[in-house]
Amino acid sequence: MDHASPTSAKAPPRKDPQKADPTRIERLCIERGLKMTGQRRLIARVLSEAEDHPDVEELYRRAIALDSKVSIATVYRTVRLLEEKGILERRDFGGGRSRYDPADRGQHHHLIDIETGTVIEFEDEEYERLVQSIAARYGFTLVQQRLELFGRKDPALAAAEAKRRSAAPASKKDGE
């Protein structure tokens, strides 16, 4: 993970928190030529700060916690817009609701612990190569993909993992 930068804002306080520092996602919105309203800036900020995979209701909760000037309909509309613009990716980890994942964090997939709901993100070059070649095998160019692994922590394997743990990969508990 090369793009990871601490969430904490080290920048000195500015006059208007809304216009202070265009967040990662806000910048993308502007690039794509979206009209930036206060609500969109707010949602963009929540998304930029999110390190998990929130659903619409969770985004809504976080947004109103910051500002309280959004309706859930707008969150739905915005999230759909951003998905169409390729800024957000919609995921389905089961449970009915869609979850959202900023698309600028690079290609990654999910390993879900079926006991605890913990979501581990991972990347794998070999896998990437392989699916490209599978698609090509059928004459297709890959446009999108979805890979989710659901598993259970295995004591034996976990011990083995503990040993080789050195470059700690991202791993965080996600709701569900």
Added chain:
Amino acid sequence: MDHASPTSAKAPPRKDPQKADPTRIERLCIERGLKMTGQRRLIARVLSEAEDHPDVEELYRRAIALDSKVSIATVYRTVRLLEEKGILERRDFGGGRSRYDPADRGQHHHLIDIETGTVIEFEDEEYERLVQSIAARYGFTLVQQRLELFGRKDPALAAAEAKRRSAAPASKKDGE
């Protein structure tokens, strides 16, 4: 596809079409100790004959075409039951509805043509090995997985594919 047997019934007509020949899925239901009603037999039959990935409404349509003694609520209930029993797998190819896939057809994944909706099923040993090892890497035993590739037919690649086409893989047009 080794298990594929023609849909047409070549067997000599029996007394009761309902009890005649327990279908593949029906047999599984019985093994799991499910109480077999006419409706369940009917749905089991539709599922056994399906070579695509129908959603509930499609199952319902096919079922009433055969017999017309089912309600859609029962289809929903049955499909959920069979999923819990591990007889059916629920898929989400986008579009809101869940699609169903008999679990006894072996491990396979899907490549979806985003232009036409065509669904290609494929298997890949190397992939299977790889994801096992990815899960193990994090100390997990794989319990379930979901892999869907969405792509667009690429003229250049398609030409290449046409050449090497010898062992024709399964490929069928699916609704949506």
Added chain:
DNA sequence: ATAGTTGCAAAGGCTTTGCGTGCTT
């Protein structure tokens, strides 16, 4: 006979939408 199943219609959860008002460009 009994526990489980079905149909029907109503309810539920998530998401979208119509409409009048308000704000960005």
Added chain:
DNA sequence: AAGCACGCAAAGCCTTTGCAACTAT
């Protein structure tokens, strides 16, 4: 100024469920 975005509440999907009648074991 003009068009697009917002909020609100109503409506739309897909799916589940309460209840009374029915059926497989």
